Amino acid sequence: MAVMHVRNGSSKWLVVWLEPHGEDRWLERGEMLCIRTDNNGVKLAFDVEYHANDEERADGIENVTVYAENCSYDVDVTDEEGNPVECGHKRPEEIDRKWAARRAAAEEELIRTS
Structure with missing residues (x-):
């Protein structure tokens, strides 16, 4: 089993993206996630990428993507006490x-151009 802890040490939101699942979890300052996979340790279990753009930074958002690699599709994400932390955790309304509006606009464009 491979385990990674991700803690938000900044004063901004830290969005933890889990790939290849396409899931997001939003962490407040000091909040931590524990990500577990069934990786057997022969190859790397995680690859991590930090990213942010000017618009997100202006909105107080930083991002880190954790790629769970060389394991089954099952990845457990919990808080420090071991409670499950689901996709969308603390995502601001x-x-x-904004995402719903973008999705609707994209669907509308797809219908319009089909």
Whole structure:
């Protein structure tokens, strides 16, 4: 089993993206996630990439993507006490609205151009 802890040490939101699952979890300052896979340790279990753009930084958002590699599709994400932390954890409502609007616009464009 491979384990990675991710803690938000900044004053901004830290969005932890889990790939290849396409899941997001939003961490407040000091909050931590524990990511576990069934990786057997022969090859790397995780690859980590930090990324942010000017717009996200202005909104107080930083991002880290954790790629779970060389394991089954099952990845457990918990808090420090071992409680499951689901996709969308603490995602701000305004982000949900923004993403829903973008999705609707993309669907509308797809219908329009089909």
